[in-house]
Amino acid sequence: MQKLLEGKFGRYILPGIILQSVLIGGGFATGREIVEFGAKFGAMGWMAGIGIFLGFTIASILTFEFARKFKTYNYRHFLKELIGPLWFLFDIIYILLAILIIAIMASATGEILQNTLGLNYWVGVGLIIIIVGLLNFYGKGLIERFKTFGTLSLMLGYILFAILVISTTWDEAVNVLSTGDTSFVGNNVTIGTVLWTGILYVGYNLAVYPATLFSIERQTSRKESVVAGLLAGIFMTVPWFLTYFSLLGHYPNEDVFGASVPWLQMLQGFPAIVIIIFGVVVGWTLVETSSGMIHAFVDRVDGQLKEATDKQLSQTHKGLIAVGALVLALILAQVGIIDLIATGYTAMAYAMIAVFMLPLLTIGVYKIFIKK
Template sequence: MKNLLEGKYGRYVLPAVILQSVLMGGGFATGREIVEFGAKYGALGWLGGIGIFIGFTIMAILMFEFSRKFQLFNYRTLLRELIGPFWFLFDIVYLLLAILIIAIMASATGEILNSTLGMNYWVGVILIIVIVGILNFYGKGLIERFKTLGTLSLMIGYVIFATLVIGTTWESALEVLRSGDTSFVTGKVSVFAVLWSGILYVGYNLAVYPAALFSIKRQQSIKDSIIAGIVGGILMTFPWFLTYFSLLGHYPKEEVLGATVPWLVMLDGFPLIVIIIFGVVVGWTLIETASGMIHAFVDRLDSQIKDIANQELTDLQKGGIAVGTLILAVILAQVGIIDLISKGYTAMAYAMIVVFAVPLLTIGVYKIFFKK
């Protein structure tokens, strides 16, 4: 495993794998996210997916290269180089968004584990808190291995779920595309509205990018950044399209597109083992998302403590921060998944675009190409 991580896989694929694994929880695990940011537009939703791929790819390439060129491997040092004294604004938005994403996933996981495995809501949530705490206690080495194996398993799982759903509803999906059906939303749907929805999706998911910074140390040239960025864009968008086409076969049914966890409704009627596997997979996505985002935040705290007091966080303190963040998220989860996604994600998307996307596309591009 060590030789694999230190070779081309570590330079080209691992940063993309980490991005995708952290994205899964907040990006498409429940299916609700794809409804809000694309699938609700029916036949035109695929345009949002194209915009999402371009956005994810460009932002990944720029962040990887900015990090590599200036040797910035946690988001505190990266943001200080990018936006100077205003770096703390990203800190605020990032932590709020991390808690929001984890809250949504905790709520979804509790509901899914209860529906699929008959597990008590709180037993499932507490189990995930413990696992994430352990991962942050043992640090990035375990997290890298966990994500490499976990992401492969998750992708296989989502491909199976999408294949089952699409295989039984493909004719319906084609009919939606042929007829140009956008009836789930009221009024005429413009191309701009669909593309803007894709931009917002990329915007709130920018919070997952710092989770990959620690893996950039292996990259050696701008070629590595470009290849890793393209791989990242593909890995991050592929599950979006799988979920989109799965939802399209049920368009515009309110019982699916209006569901808290649309995947559960779409898989209803399939063998019980499929539902159980789905419950396990979604639980795993929460673990990957939570551990990745919290690890990035812990790295940022560790860096500041080193600067101020010349000390480091202990493994116990890192695990404690992870557990504390998860507990706050579980409290927030009581608000409800639909409101958290439609209102919370949209607000955080605008904030993340302002404090990260715009500076990276302007100041970042200038420094990458003109600053030595």
């Protein structure tokens, strides 16, 4: 396994796998995210998907190459090199967004595990807290292995769900596209509005990039950064389109498009084993998303502590920080999934674009391609 991670797989594919594994929890797991950031536009929603692919690909290539060139393998060093003394702004936004994403996933997972596996809400959430704490206790090596196998399982799961739904509702989806139906949001939708919605989706998901910086250490050339970035863009967009076309077959059904967890509604009528598998898969997404984002934050705290005192966090401290972040997220989760996604994600998207994407497209491009 170690040989695989250190070879071409680790240089070209692993960064994208880690990005996708962190993204899938806050980006795809419930289906609510795709409703808000694309599918609600019906026949025009695919344009948001194209914008999302371009946005993720550009952000991935620039992030990977910037980290490789300046050897900034944790996000504090990365941001200090990118925006200098203003790096702490990203820190604040990142922590708030990480807790927001985990809150959404915790709320969704508690509901899903209760409805699919019959587990008590707090029993399901408690198990996930313990798993995330253990992953951060044992650190980078275990997280990489967990994500490599986990992401493959997640992708297979989401492909299965999408095939089941799309194969039974394809005629309805084609009808929506052929008639240009945008009725869920009205008939005055503009291309600009749809594209901007895609940009906002990329914006709030920029928070996933710090989680993959530690894997960039293996890259040794610009070619590897570009190829890895392109693959990451594909990995991060394919589940969006699978979910979009699944939702399109139910457009504009209020029972689906108004649900906290649209996937649960779309899978109604399928055998119980499908619902159970979905519950397990979404539970895994929470673990992957939470462990990835918290690992990046713990890594930053560890690096700053080492610089200031020449000491590092113990494995116990890392595990406790992870559990503490999850507890805060659980408190926030009481607000509700729909409001958290619609309002919280949009606000965080603007903030992330301001402190990460715009500097990356300006200062980052200058330092990568022009500055000697």
